[in-house]
Amino acid sequence: MSGTAAVVEKPKTYWVAPISYPAPASSGKTGLWRTERPVIHLEKCVKCLYCWLYCPEDTILRREDDYVYVDYDYCKGCGICAAVCPTNAIDMVPEGGES
Amino acid sequence: MPLRLADLPRRRYGSPGNAACPGCPETMGLRYVKMALGDNVVLVIPAGCSSVIQGIRPKSGINFPILNIVFASAASAASGMSSAFEMLGQDVKVVVWAGDGGTADIGFQALSGAAERNDDIIYICVDNEAYMNTGIQRSGLTPYGAWTTTTWTGKTEPKKPLPFIVLAHNVPYVATATVGYPQDFIEKLRKAATIRGFKYIHLHAPCPVGWRFDPSLTAKIAQLAVQTGAFILFEYENGRFRLSPYSGMYRDPKRRVPLEEYLKLQGRFQTVLKDPQKLEMLRAEIDEMWRWALLLEKGMASPELKK
Structure with missing residues (x-):
């Protein structure tokens, strides 16, 4: 035996376990759930990154200069980003109206 | 060392498009686990909302390797995995991500056993204060007076003081955290990762569906729970107990x-x-709860002096 790690024989496979792998859109484009859309006004943004930190869905993304933008394909419209923004730079706009 | 958000790498920590409800605290918490511990992490998940968030094969909605296991054996399975990784010589952190029912009620004997054996795992209890996945039934961690579908007029028993019960097992690290203060949670996770032995973190997670509030208020309610003193943030490390800075200023009831x-x-x-x-x-x-915390703070502040 060489090394500290014990030699473990590869177990014989009797059946193949159903293994799923992490991937986006495991439940489809969840942006369709949204009733209100977050709109970021970059002139008020102070790059505190709170919206990026608190977003449960990882749909607020950071640019190279740390300004943020929203991935509308998957944003569920919960509004946490607008609630935690210290400068009120994010507005929740109802979906379906004029853009 | 305080955490600077701008220092965290620009990458996707979570997995967008999962089956979680809007404003879910569990997907928030899982992102912070990824931010704190990186990619060398394996999750053990007993039945709960986190099993549902993964979605159906072939895609998984949680950005971690996961072992799904029955309620009563989450901590035991993690103990075995931790030993197996040690035998293989791999540096992989085994994290149990269990709900409050899977920790305080059904999975408690496995948790207690793992704590007694001092197995090298991180146990995170996501405390959303009821069995949310099966339809908001009361659990041992539901606070007094809270409505659930099985306590229509409010629960008549107080909340089980679970962090103090685990602390009484005399494990190396016990902490409470909340999704309202992610920096605090990330720092506690990073500290836990450096300690060998059983680590327990109690994560307070307000659930918009079960607590009946607007999804946009998840972070605000988690912060209010600390600011009103309803949830106490503390850290217990090698016999030393201290209140975390976010909770330390609310010792005096008048300041809450x-x-x-x-x-x-x-x-x-x-x-x-x-x-x-x-x-x-x-x-x-x-x-x-505050009386317990302050007593422990007083009695366990400086173990060096007692020696």
Whole structure:
């Protein structure tokens, strides 16, 4: 035996376990759930990154200069980003109206 | 060392497009686990909302390798995995991500056993204060007076003081955290990762569906729970107990935000708000928790002096 790690024989496979792998859109484009859309006004943004930190869905993304933008394909419209923004730079706009 | 958000790498920590409800605290918490511990992590998940968030094969909605296991054996399975990784010589952190029912009620004997054996795992209890996945039934960690589908007029028993119970097992690290203060949670996770032995972190996670509030208020309610003193943030490390900075300033009840501010945002506490007697009982429950915390702080502040 060489090394500290014990030699473990590869177990014989009797059946193949159903293994799923992490991937986006495991439940489809969840942006369709949204009733209100977050709109970021970059002139008020102070790059505190709170919206990026608190977003449960990882749909607020950071640019190279740390300004943020929203991935509308998957944003569920919960509004946490607008609630935690210290400068009120994010507005929740109802979906379906004029853009 | 305080955490700077701008230093965290620009990458996707979570997995967008999963099956979680809007405003879910569990997907928030899982992102912070990824931010804190990186990619060398394996999750063990007993039945709960996290099993549902993964979605159906072939895609998984949680950005970690996961072992899904039955309620009563999450901590035991993690102990075995931790030993196996040690034998293989791999540096992989085994994290149990269990709900409050899977920790305090059904999975408690496995948790207690793993704590007694001092197995090298991180146990995170996501405390959303009821069995949310199966339809908001009461659990041992539901606070006094809270509405659930099995306690229509409010729960009549107080909340089980689970962090103190695990602390009494004399494990190397016990901490409480909340999704309202992610920097605090990330720092505690990073500290836990450096310690060998059983680590327990109690994560307070307000659930918009079960607590009956607007999804946009998840972070605000988690912060209010700390500011009103309803949830205490502390850290217990190698025999030393201390309140975390976010909770330390609320030792004095006069400096706390009024409890009604926290209760009135949640639909589940409406019976408590209408009945002054129930409100007093809830206050007494919170005061009891604070009495324990302050006693431990006083008694376990400096173990070096006692030696």
